[in-house]
Amino acid sequence: MVRIAVPAEEEMEPRVALSPETAKKYVKLGCQVVIEKGAGARSYFPDHEYENAGAELADSAEAALEGADLVLKVGPPTDAQIKAMKNGAVVAAMLEPYGPRGTIDALAQQGVLAFAMELMPRVTRAQSMDVLSSQSNLAGYKAVVDAAAAFGRAMPMMMTAAGTVPPAKVFVMGAGVAGLQAIATARRLGGVVSATDVRPAVKEQVKSLGAKFIAVEDEEFREAETAGGYAKEMSDEYKRKQNELIAEHIKSQDIVITTALIPGRPAPRLISADMVKTMKPGAIILDMAAERGGNCELTRAGEDIVHEGIRIMGPVNIPGKVPGDASSLYARNLYAFTELMIDSESGAIKVDWDDEIIQGTALTRDGAVIHPVLTGEKE
Template identity: 60%
Template structure:
């Protein structure tokens, strides 16, 4: 059982799919681990550390993945990459399947068995494999750090002989994993924090972290959560009422952090140009949804935009801005999943195709796109 960890080909991706800790544990499952030289450097891991953990080093991606039974990656491989993968290899990564059906079809035609880690079901046994949570947690933290750096003023209230510095006002939009971590981080830095979310359950979570909850709490609000714990898309009427409340609130804020995402859809627009223009000179908006179209009308992927004195921060791959920590958590998520695919007694791959984790995450198999949400049959419907 050979497991390969190649270098990520996207220059904007500093994370790596394994760490010395997970390499040791994979070796313990009976795997031969091959790591491409330099794969961990951007995450602060030297080649020698992988070797000490039991991995072999390969000079090129082609040598790394040659005859590999499993390929572990951060991002979905490109056709140039998987041209060197053997047919039937298991490829496990963050696959970004929505809107990328052609890429899935190409992987299927190459004979790959691919798994999307971000489709892991939100059930108790899969919590340790939840890459969305592990990476969003870091994104929420980093958003506050980035916002504070761009703000140019102190975050906590400071009482000095020269006068009192007021605490910064931070407003977090979306109280999922990223939003809750943003709230906690902003509070630790001494800011006065408010937050909003369309899910009723979020109110208690927000208040438990010492922040004030801001929302139009009508009957629609009370029903605004899916069985899977995600936010529902709200009616136009509710959105208008909430937007009016938020617009009045944003005008008084120093830092606004937006985290709202709906799986499989473009990010909802929450902060308009007019809202940005209502903010004070030197205020900051940090848009964590910029890669999905952005929650702020003015945000641009990979850029810090200045509009009428307000900075709109749109960094791509925010978890990757904490590459060492992000890789450590992601690698543990991957190991936990790979462990379920291995027969520990035989020390060999033994995928249980009826396992709910496998059924939820498997995209391609036997030359076809098999996931019900992305199969051609689903698209035709």
């Protein structure tokens, strides 16, 4: 019987890696599910719902982890949690593979098989396992809602006997999963929306949502996408032309949502301090890339500042602001992934190392760090 452990996350992380819904599914697979007491409380999953789903409650993380074959987490495990894991245990979590190596090295030294959910290959059969998409979708929604709440004017056009209130102009920078959801949410709230991205493939998606597409559409633009669907780093010349276009466009915007990220690198700088100075008093910039250095030069991660009348918001862990839904979706992603490794016939963990999904996400094996991103074999 596979023993599954779910320790509580650290204080700054309100999400949880297991929902009562997925706990029930694991139990149906024949697994023993043990979750630390209170682990789901901040996601609005009380302990009794896990018990009703067939899970057991543990008094501490160490008690939950004792003898566990499979460990489910949102963020990286702590040093104490790693030490409580047995040799050969499997860990599935968002392990921040592009960050400091300490945790990953510790997992390897412990003899743990660690899988980073952020590295999920972008293949059709892995769509149900894609945590970046599920969490970014919610983040794009929440970013617009928070920006609208901070905005000192109305979002939609309003016609009254005293006159007409014009709709807010919303500019979304980056049209990935988060950006597209931000566009859709801003449109639902009545904003006049425009968006930009360096990937030509998203132009039609932006337009289909009712937003205007803003970009320098030259030859470099037409080739600006990796095989994995991410944005490429653009040339200095392209950046100069794009910056000129954005600088002119941003002057008239009421709310700017920035979402641009490049895996393994600091967030690209899209808004300079000089651009901020040209914006209208009371305008809002919400920088969704704050945790990675920010798309705006003036962004401070975790802070909400006002610079010369412009409010610059640098939220961190935006999906964690809607923890109930974020946890439910993340738990389903984890279930879809870990189900691949649970052999119903033998009742044991069985890892298929020939599976491209396993290969794409595995960070450690047999005491060593093995992923090409971390071994220097791949950028």
